[in-house]
Amino acid sequence: MKILLATALLLLASTAHACINEVGTDRSGRRFAPDWYLGDDFTEPMRKRDGREYALKRATETIAAARKQPSFASLTNLGVLLIYQGQYPLAIRHFLSLERRYPGHHETAANLGTALELAGQDHVALRWIRLGIQRNANEHLRTEWLHARILQAKIAAAREPDYLQRHSIAGLRFEAKPAPALPAVMPAGNDGQPVKPWELDRSLSYQLMERTQFVPAPDPVVANLLSDWATLNLAGGPLENADALYELAVDYGAPRDALMRERQAYIRKTIARAQEPEDATGDYSCAICWPRGQ
Structure with missing residues (x-):
């Protein structure tokens, strides 16, 4: 999905090293500073x-800007507002008009794909999302490959009702253990090459x-x-973060099965037993933490 506010949130995340230094715990019980919020x-x-x-509160300002100076940027923001307002058919017409007026922009392709998906037109949405990636391989900080996989999974689930219970949308396979290792095989990103663990984390975060x-x-x-x-x-x-994300997953309908319970028990036991180091920002690192400057 292509929403300007979320882009701002990701930009904030990339500069958070200067101000956020909460101390977390890795799977071995070591403390470290991931340079971002936790739990x-x-x-x-x-x-x-x-x-x-936030977007809805700024609706009057967004509309006024588009009326005063109907540029590509202001009209794009207006279309995004229509999506936030749930006016999906109107947003689709708006972005099709924008494509005719300013052809070839990857932002339009991604926004149109989002509006079409929310309107229930997943097949057409997938074509526009893929077009957005073709227009700009860096689309959405190179995370739009995951949006394409989401649409593919939704299309498959429409044919097979239990598809999502048997498949990982992101294409991941973890060991069925309380503390699994990172997947041996990573999914392909915007450029068709396997993503790195930190790029996978960024893709899941952004999307x-x-x-x-x-x-x-x-x-x-x-x-x-x-x-x-x-x-x-x-x-x-x-x-x-793992524990908090499992809880949110349950809220969204994920089953709290035996494996999830084992993993959360491992998480909580490991955090409780972790030793406080003299310097949590030492040489410790995490495999999925975003490199500085990325």
């Missing part, structure tokens, strides 16, 4: 859907921060993605 603070924007509320603004709980697609994101954090990130 419930980490999932709060998705629970509260803050991005949507879910946006999707949860539009899709309230329960929702099987979001539940599937959150479950994988939680396990990714368990395998290579802060355990505090």
